[in-house]
Amino acid sequence: xxxxxxxxxxxxxxxxxxxxxxxxxxxxxxxxxxxxxxxxxxxxxxxxxxxxxxxxxxxxxxxxxxxxxxxxxxxxxxxxxxxxxxxxxxxxxxxxxxxxxxxxxxxxxxxxxxxxxxxxxxxxxxxxxxxxxxxxxxxxxxxxxxxxxxxxxxxxxxxxxxxxxxxxxxxxxxxxxxxxxxxxxxxxxxxxxxxxxxxxxxxxxxxxxxxxxxxxxxxxxxxxxxxxxxxxxxxxxxxxxxxxxxxxxxxxxxxxxxxxxxxxxxxxxxxxxxxxxxxxxxxxxxxxxxxxxxxxxxxxxxxxxxxxxxxxxxxxxxxxxxxxxxxxxxxxxxxxxxxxxxxxxxxxxxxxxxxxxxxxxxxxxxxxxxxxx
Numbered sequence: 597x598x599x600x601x602x603x604x605x606x607x608x609x610x611x612x613x614x615x616x617x618x619x620x621x622x623x624x625x626x627x628x629x630x631x632x633x634x635x636x637x638x639x640x641x642x643x644x645x646x647x648x649x650x651x652x653x654x655x656x657x658x659x660x661x662x663x664x665x666x667x668x669x670x671x672x673x674x675x676x677x678x679x680x681x682x683x684x685x686x687x688x689x690x691x692x693x694x695x696x697x698x699x700x701x702x703x704x705x706x707x708x709x710x711x712x713x714x715x716x717x718x719x720x721x722x723x724x725x726x727x728x729x730x731x732x733x734x735x736x737x738x739x740x741x742x743x744x745x746x747x748x749x750x751x752x753x754x755x756x757x758x759x760x761x762x763x764x765x766x767x768x769x770x771x772x773x774x775x776x777x778x779x780x781x782x783x784x785x786x787x788x789x790x791x792x793x794x795x796x797x798x799x800x801x802x803x804x805x806x807x808x809x810x811x812x813x814x815x816x817x818x819x820x821x822x823x824x825x826x827x828x829x830x831x832x833x834x835x836x837x838x839x840x841x842x843x844x845x846x847x848x849x850x851x852x853x854x855x856x857x858x859x860x861x862x863x864x865x866x867x868x869x870x871x872x873x874x875x876x877x878x879x880x881x882x883x884x885x886x887x888x889x890x891x892x893x894x895x896x897x898x899x900x901x902x903x904x905x906x907x908x909x910x911x912x913x914x915x916x917x918x919x920x921x922x923x924x925x926x927x928x929x930x931x932x933x934x935x936x937x938x939x940x941x942x943x944x945x946x947x948x949x950x951x952x953x954x955x956x957x958x959x960x961x962x963x964x965x966x967x968x969x
Contacts (some may be wrong), residue, residue: 602660602730603838606806607864612937618658618743618901619661620660620661620662620663621656621657621658621660621661621662621690621911621917622663622665622687622688622689622690623648623662623663623665623689623690623691623692623693623830623904623907623961624664624665624666624667624680624683624684624687624689624691624692624693624694625641625644625664625665625666625692625693625694626666626667626668626669626679626680626683626692626693626694626695626696626700626704627640627641627666627667627668627669627671627695627696628668628670628671628695628696628700629641629668629670630668630670630671630698631669631670631671631672632671632796632797632823633671633696633697633821634671635822635849635850636697636849636896637668637671637853637896638694638696639893639894639896639897639900640694640696640718640719640896640897640899640900641666641900642885642888642889642897643663643718643885643892643896643897643898643899643900643901643902643903644693644718644900644901644903644904645664645882645892646885646888646889646897646901647900647901647904647905647908648662648664648904648933649888650884651739651880651904651905651908652738652949653968657911657912658704658911658912658915658916658917660861662908665683665687665689667679667680667682667683669695669700671697671700672701673702673703675860675894675940676694676700676701676703677703677704677706677707678693679704679706680692680704680708681704681707684708684711684713684807687688689713690713690714690845690911690917690918690919691713691714691715691716691907691911691919692704692708692713692714692715692820693715693716693717693718693900693903693904693907693931694715694717694718695717695718695719695720696717696718696719696896697719697769698720698721698722698724698739698768698769698900699722699767699768699769699774700720700723701715701717701720701722701725702722702724702728702768703722703723704753705728705729705732705847706728706729708731708732709728709729709730709731709732711730712731712919712920712923713919714731714733714904714907714910714922714923715731715732715733715734715738716735716904716906716907716918716926717732717733717734717735718734718735718736718896718899718900718903719734719735719736719842719868719895719896719899719900720736720737721734721736721738721739721742721767721772721773721844722736722739722768722769722772723739723740723772723804724768724809724938725770726738726944726945726946727944729777729921730945731745731919731923732794732927732929732945733906733927733941733945733946734945734946734947735899735902735903735906735934735936735946735947736845736899736936736940736947736949737868737947737950737951738867738946739773739776739844739944739948740776741951742771742773742844742845742951743773743774743776743777743779743780743784743844744775744776744777744780744867745866745951745953745967746777746817746842746843746844746866747776747777747779747780747781747784747786747841747913748784748967749864749953749967750781750786750815750817750842751781751784751785751851753784753953753965754788754814754815754840754842754864754951754962755814755912756813756814756815756840757785757786757814758786758787758789758811758812758813758814758815759781759786759787759788759789759813759814759815759816759817760786760788760789760790760791760792760808760811760813760815760816760817761774761777761778761788761790761791761800761816761817761819762791762793762794762804762808762816762817762818762819762820762828763791763793763794763820764793764794764795764796764820764821764824765790765793765795766795766796766930767820767821768813769821769844769846770819770820770821770846771821772846772919773819773846774791774817774819777817780914783951789811789812789813790807790808790811790813791952792804792805792807794806794824795847796820796821796824798824799827800831801824801827801828801831801832802831802835803836803916805828805831805832805835806835808837809835809836809837812912813839814839814840815839815840815841815842816828816837816839816840816841817841817842817843818841818842818847818884819843819844819846820843820846820849820874821846821847821850822846822847822849822852823851823855823906825843825846825847825852825856826852826853826854826855826856826859827856828841828859829841829856829859829860829863829905830855830856830857830859833859834859840862840863840864841863841864842863842864842865843863843864843865843866844865844866845865845867845868845895847865848865848868848894848896848954849894849896850894852954853921853959857960859957861956861957861958862955862957862961863882863955863956864951864953864954864955864956864964865953865954866935866951866953866954866967867895867898867951867952867953867954868895868899868936868951868952869893869895869936869952870952870954870961870963871892871893871894872962872963873952873963877933878935881883881893881898881901881923883936885897885901888895894935895924895949898935898936899936901935902934902936902939905932905934906926906932906934906939907922907926909925909929909932910922910925910929911925911927913925913928925948926941926945927941927945928941929941934949936949937949950966950967950968951966951967952964952965952966952967953965953966953967
């Protein structure tokens with residue numbers, strides 16, 4: 597019996613561990629962990645992981661641990677739809693987090709909506725994302741808000757009256773941002789003097805920038821992602837264009853400075869989060885994130901964290917893992933204390949929240965102002 601007792605205890609512990617694993621609430625995540633947009637996906641994923649770890653350390657959700665199952669879409673077109681199908685059919689997740697990039701969310705959202713599984717995007721701002729259906733949510737502001745913020749900023753802060761807009765025609769985010777910005781800037785009496793186009797992956801923008809220089813723009817709005825934006829800034833300065841250059845939240849990634857170097861000095865962009873914000877919620881989050889990952893969080897990390905916490909709060913209020921009831925609880929989210937600002941979902945499953953404007957000074961991001969909705 598003395599030999600049998602340790603064996604029985606070991607079996608009991610193994611059985612308990614197996615039961616806990618079987619009892620876990622499975623949530624999926626699809627993200628660009630490799631490829632062109634990996635700088636977004638990596639930090640968003642770290643924010644989600646931190647949230648899940650903290651929730652599990654606090655007893656989980658509904659008394660059960662959360663199990664995060666992550667799929668890498670490799671920043672490839674079409675891959676997001678493939679990986680979310682796996683999360684739904686193979687892994688049986690009750691909800692899905694992702695994506696940062698609007699183009700990836702627009703690929704995955706129809707699949708997720710058809711399966712009637714709630715999705716919470718951390719940072720896809722394109723207005724069409726949540727329009728896919730009533731199971732699709734986000735925790736970031738939308739491009740209609742951001743585009744208006746940037747148009748007012750260009751007029752009031754930069755004193756620009758003649759703006760050139762460079763748009764990535766293969767990027768839904770860039771196209772949507774350009775549309776909203778242009779409508780507001782023109783309505784406020786501004787003029788768009790040049791609208792050169794490019795595609796994702798382009799590296800030479802000298803022809804477009806030569807046309808911008810000839811048009812006599814007061815400022816340049818580069819509405820795409822960080823890789824092309826950094827190259828645009830670098831080549832603009834090489835061509836002698838000294839006017840202000842600015843962009844949207846798609847600029848917010850460490851490679852922006854790595855690629856653009858000194859050419860980024862004095863540029864501006866709109867963002868969801870600034871670690872310089874003195875609020876206790878932000879500073880406490882900064883400390884926890886830095887302790888876990890060894891660096892300060894960026895906006896994508898903060899939004900990833902918020903997406904997981906908003907979802908967990910909805911599951912708690914629903915009192916069940918039934919997707920339809922989680923969806924209803926998400927839709928009813930009101931005044932949730934997120935680190936990127938309080939979140940209340942509107943009728944279109946978009947949060948009402950503030951934005952911040954950052955500039956680059958001495959090779960560092962510097963807070964300029966907060967813009968309320």
